[in-house]
Amino acid sequence: MDASATAASTDFDAIIIGAGMSGMYQLHRLRELGLRVRVLEAGTGVGGTWYWNRYPGARFDSESYSYQFSFSKELLAEWDWTEHFAPQPETLRYLNFVADKLDLRRDIQFQSRVASAHWQEAGRCWRVTLEDGRSYVTRFLITAVGPLSAPTMPNIPGVEDFKGESCHTARWPHEPVSFEGKRVAVIGTGATGIQTIQEVAKTAGSLTVFQRTPNWCAPLHNAKITREEMATLRAGYDEMFQRCQETFSCFLHTADPRNTFDVSEAERQAFWEKLYSEPGFGIWVGNFKDMLTNREANAEVSKFIANKIRSRVKDPKVAEKLIPTNHGFGTRRVPLETKYYEVYNQDNVTLVDIRETPIERITETGIQTTAAQYDFDMIIYATGFDAITGSFDRIDIRGVNGMALKDRWEMGPETYLGVLVDGFPNMMMLIGPHMALGNIPRSIEYNVDWVTGLMRTARDRGLTRLEATKDGVTAWTDHVKSLAEGLLTFEVDSWMTGVNRNVAGKQVRTVARYAGSAPDYRAKCDDVAAKGYEGLVLA
Numbered sequence: 344m345d346a347s348a349t350a351a352s353t354d355f356d357a358i359i360i361g362a363g364m365s366g367m368y369q370l371h372r373l374r375e376l377g378l379r380v381r382v383l384e385a386g387t388g389v390g391g392t393w394y395w396n397r398y399p400g401a402r403f404d405s406e407s408y409s410y411q412f413s414f415s416k417e418l419l420a421e422w423d424w425t426e427h428f429a430p431q432p433e434t435l436r437y438l439n440f441v442a443d444k445l446d447l448r449r450d451i452q453f454q455s456r457v458a459s460a461h462w463q464e465a466g467r468c469w470r471v472t473l474e475d476g477r478s479y480v481t482r483f484l485i486t487a488v489g490p491l492s493a494p495t496m497p498n499i500p501g502v503e504d505f506k507g508e509s510c511h512t513a514r515w516p517h518e519p520v521s522f523e524g525k526r527v528a529v530i531g532t533g534a535t536g537i538q539t540i541q542e543v544a545k546t547a548g549s550l551t552v553f554q555r556t557p558n559w560c561a562p563l564h565n566a567k568i569t570r571e572e573m574a575t576l577r578a579g580y581d582e583m584f585q586r587c588q589e590t591f592s593c594f595l596h597t598a599d600p601r602n603t604f605d606v607s608e609a610e611r612q613a614f615w616e617k618l619y620s621e622p623g624f625g626i627w628v629g630n631f632k633d634m635l636t637n638r639e640a641n642a643e644v645s646k647f648i649a650n651k652i653r654s655r656v657k658d659p660k661v662a663e664k665l666i667p668t669n670h671g672f673g674t675r676r677v678p679l680e681t682k683y684y685e686v687y688n689q690d691n692v693t694l695v696d697i698r699e700t701p702i703e704r705i706t707e708t709g710i711q712t713t714a715a716q717y718d719f720d721m722i723i724y725a726t727g728f729d730a731i732t733g734s735f736d737r738i739d740i741r742g743v744n745g746m747a748l749k750d751r752w753e754m755g756p757e758t759y760l761g762v763l764v765d766g767f768p769n770m771m772m773l774i775g776p777h778m779a780l781g782n783i784p785r786s787i788e789y790n791v792d793w794v795t796g797l798m799r800t801a802r803d804r805g806l807t808r809l810e811a812t813k814d815g816v817t818a819w820t821d822h823v824k825s826l827a828e829g830l831l832t833f834e835v836d837s838w839m840t841g842v843n844r845n846v847a848g849k850q851v852r853t854v855a856r857y858a859g860s861a862p863d864y865r866a867k868c869d870d871v872a873a874k875g876y877e878g879l880v881l882a
């Protein structure tokens with residue numbers, strides 16, 4: 344252990360890993376405290392998720408204005424959104440605008456991927472080392488690494504053999520990519536695959552979609568925002584953000600207070616028709632309140648959506664392949680779509696159900712299934728992420744006595760408030776495991792403000808070490824697990840339950856996500872802070 348790293352010799356008071364939305368906002372807040380802060384970012388620009396995910400068709404499924412930062416009146420006054428659900432380039436422009444306005448870049452070091460972070464007990468600090476060998480010492484370490492930022496390629500043999508163009512959606516090139524006249528394959532039909540497929544189908548010579556598990560999708564109903572509309576929206580920002588603070592998962596939508604069978608069949612159908620015709624996540628998070636707890640209720644709404652799919656896809660056999668059979672509506676993240684199902688009515692689009700004819704291997708020229716060899720010019724991997732803990736696992740994080748965080752979390756993540764872990768002093772996580780993952784920027788702002796409060800306390804009291812207690816971590820982890828009980832969502836494999844069949848050790852469901860309400864989460868964290876950071880040992 345490096346005993347030379349004393350208080351006086353730290354390079355920084357805080358290092359933040361990641362310059363996405365949480366890292367950017369945390370930097371701003373810590374600078375206000377007068378701390379010496381450095382953000383280490385692997386990419387060449389700010390934006391995190393919105394920097395990396397440049398794939399065709401990438402856009403918000405949350406209303407643009409509800410997703411932006413709310414903390415600065417100036418930012419809110421100066422930025423106009425052009426679409427209710429902004430495309431990725433607009434969101435990235437927005438985040439660059441924020442970085443400019445707050446002059447963030449002078450404290451962000453780009454092209455700096457963190458390889459390891461090791462706790463140094465003697466100096467009460469972290470030594471953070473980049474992949475290129477540069478290394479820094481910091482009193483506090485704040486991870487802003489994102490819950491969906493460790494992309495995973497499929498564990499299909501031969502991925503390296505393909506001679507044509509190929510790319511994971513989260514590593515999409517910065518230059519424009521043309522599909523004109525090309526034979527394109529997409530593997531994966533999650534929220535990303537669905538956005539990609541809709542877009543690629545417009546110009547590709549042929550598009551072949553390899554689907555393992557169909558997902559329940561619902562219409563996005565995006566629209567442009569006129570100048571007049573923008574003015575009206577802006578006039579209502581205070582009220583809108585207030586509403587986001589009050590809803591279960593910080594969206595504009597929140598569950599209907601009725602249970603599914605409280606109303607007549609006709610009323611139910613009318614309600615679902617209305618939700619299906621409205622923009623955004625209403626049909627998912629604004630549905631009857633028992634949709635994700637009552638099996639019969641969930642089966643009813645699933646039937647409604649299945650019939651919608653049947654009505655939109657001309658070939659009944661294809662329609663049936665697109666209807667999920669192993670999980671109910673809303674139990675996985677609902678991808679929002681714009682004419683996704685109609686894509687399968689196009690002559691240039693083919694759906695391959697790889698449960699029927701599994702992929703055997705990727706070849707030099709394309710994809711070999713048990714039924715056929717398909718040749719392609721391009722393969723797009725929309726195969727998702729090692730979610731929530733994956734971005735932590737990719738950094739060698741070692742706490743007290745060299746304990747690896749990966750080992751500490753071998754049986755699933757354990758945290759205090761989703762922010763701290765015992766044995767990992769002075770490390771705080773933003774949007775880490777056990778956080779509410781609804782409208783993420785709303786959670787980010789709360790999370791950052793809470794960490795900032797803790798950092799202010801540390802500064803004011805001259806604290807050099809803070810650590811969650813084992814008891815605090817156990818109690819919080821048990822609480823988070825108990826919140827998952829009875830939820831149909833936790834009976835299904837998905838990134839939300841920590842399952843990724845492409846990653847060793849991620850085959851078993853874990854409770855990696857806080858499933859309670861955001862107001863409850865905030866109340867608990869506020870209470871901890873009010874009690875002088877109960878559950879933490881401050882030194």
Ligand code: NA7
Nearest residue numbers: 491497498531532533534535536555556676725726727838
């Ligand atoms: P998801 O939702 O995890 O989807 C990944 C997709 O890739 C899904 O359809 C997977 O099928 C498929 N997949 C993964 N590995 C393979 C292999 N080996 N063979 C075939 N198909 C495979 O990731 P997204 O990027 O779409 O979305 C992640 C979140 O980002 C999203 O929810 C938004 O919140 C933003 P499977 O379902 O595992 O059978």
